[in-house]
Amino acid sequence: MTLVALIPARGGSKGIPRKNLALCGGRSLLDWTAEAALHSGVVDRAVLSTDDQDIAETGRALGLEVPFLRPLDLAGDAASMLGVMQHCLAELTRAGETIEAIVLLQPTSPFRRAHHVRESIAKFRENQAQSLVSVVRVPHRFVPEGQMREKDGFLSPYFGGGIGRTTRQEKELLFARNGPAVLIVRSSVLDAGLLYGDSIVGYEMDELSSLDIDTPEELRLADHLLRTGYVR
Numbered sequence: 658m659t660l661v662a663l664i665p666a667r668g669g670s671k672g673i674p675r676k677n678l679a680l681c682g683g684r685s686l687l688d689w690t691a692e693a694a695l696h697s698g699v700v701d702r703a704v705l706s707t708d709d710q711d712i713a714e715t716g717r718a719l720g721l722e723v724p725f726l727r728p729l730d731l732a733g734d735a736a737s738m739l740g741v742m743q744h745c746l747a748e749l750t751r752a753g754e755t756i757e758a759i760v761l762l763q764p765t766s767p768f769r770r771a772h773h774v775r776e777s778i779a780k781f782r783e784n785q786a787q788s789l790v791s792v793v794r795v796p797h798r799f800v801p802e803g804q805m806r807e808k809d810g811f812l813s814p815y816f817g818g819g820i821g822r823t824t825r826q827e828k829e830l831l832f833a834r835n836g837p838a839v840l841i842v843r844s845s846v847l848d849a850g851l852l853y854g855d856s857i858v859g860y861e862m863d864e865l866s867s868l869d870i871d872t873p874e875e876l877r878l879a880d881h882l883l884r885t886g887y888v889r
Contacts, residue, residue: 658755658756658757659701659702659749659754659755659756659757660699660700660701660702660756660757660758660760660778661700661701661702661703661704661745661749661754661756661758661759661760662694662697662700662702662703662704662759662760662762662774663704663706663741663742663745663759663760663761663762664687664690664691664694664703664704664705664706664716664721664762664763664764665706665707665738665741665761665763665764666687666705666706666707666709666712666716666764667707667708667709667712667727667732667736668707668708668709668711668712668732669708669709669732669733669734671734672871672872672873673870673871673872673873673876676764676765676870676876677707677712677764678711678712678715679876680880681767681870681876681879681880681883682767682879682880682882682883682884683883683884685715685764686764686765686767686870687705687712687715687716687719687764688719689764689767689768689769690762690763690764690766690767690769691703691705691716691719691720691721692719692771693762693769693770693771693773693774694721694760694762694771694774695719695720695721696771697771697772697774697775697778698771698775699774699775699778699779700760700774700778702722702749703720703721703722704721704722704723704724704745704749705717705721705722705723706725706727706741706744706745707723707726707727708726708727708728708729708731708732710726713726724748724749724752725745725748727741727744728744731744738761738840738852739847739850739851739852742759742761742842742847742852743847743848743850745759746759746844746847746848750844756844757843757844758781758841758842758843758844759841759842759844759847760774760777760778760839760840760841761837761839761840761841761842762774762838762839763836763837763838763869765836765869765870765871766835766836766837766838766867766868766869766870767868767870767879767883768865768866768867768868768879768882768888769791769838769839769862769866770866773791773838773839773860773862773866774839776860777789777791777839777841777860778841780858780860781841781858784856784858785856786854786856786857786858787842787843787845787846787853787854787855787856787857788840788841788842788843788846788852788853788854788856788857788858789839789840789841789857789858789859789860790834790837790839790840790841790853790857790858790859790860791834791835791836791837791838791839791840791859791860791861791862791867792832792833792834792835792837792859792860792861792862793832793833793835793861793862793863793864793867794830794831794832794861794864795831795832795833797828800828800829800831801815801816801831802814802816802828802829803828804816832859832861835862835867835869836867836869838862838866838867838869839860840852842854865882865888
């Protein structure tokens with residue numbers, strides 16, 4: 658069975674025009690993710706899903722496969738990632754491939770490296786999970802029990818009652834998806850119309866590696882960290 662790395666890179670991003678081709682540390686965001694997929698050594702195919710011919714040509718030059726172009730109904734702002742993954746699965750299955758799982762690697766995570774991909778896949782298989790999602794630890798100040806709301810100029814606990822646990826050591830350890838930088842889903846789960854399924858394992862990444870670029874400011878920050886050698 659085939660393990661497919663899928664890199665989604667549509668052409669019509671709004672917040673950062675042509676975001677997937679935007680330069681970061683002298684290389685495009687697409688380039689960084691292509692390298693992570695191709696150098697991981699654990700995926701059988703590295704496929705680019707795009708609606709854009711320029712992005713498709715760039716992807717091919719980086720060593721990615723572009724066996725299809727994404728239809729327009731999956732290229733808009735409202736397109737779901739589930740739909741994009743299902744489309745890839747359907748296209749490859751139609752071509753005779755038997756897919757174990759799809760490893761989604763979004764170009765907006767330029768600090769996700771090949772070793773993150775390898776470790777994620779190892780954990781996914783070790784746990785025989787239906788899906789794996791990369792996560793980052795939630796800072797203790799953002800744990801829900803510490804949230805407050807303002808009314809008439811005064812603050813009160815968001816969930817009512819008292820202030821609750823206040824020290825980092827007392828608070829529950831929580832995680833949040835970090836983009837996600839890595840999402841692995843079995844083909845059977847996608848066929849059922851689901852993105853995660855019932856058995857989900859998390860792969861924890863540090864806060865810096867979890868940077869997910871949505872804004873020009875985040876792109877400038879990532880570019881600075883790469884150019885100064887703070888991130889390699």
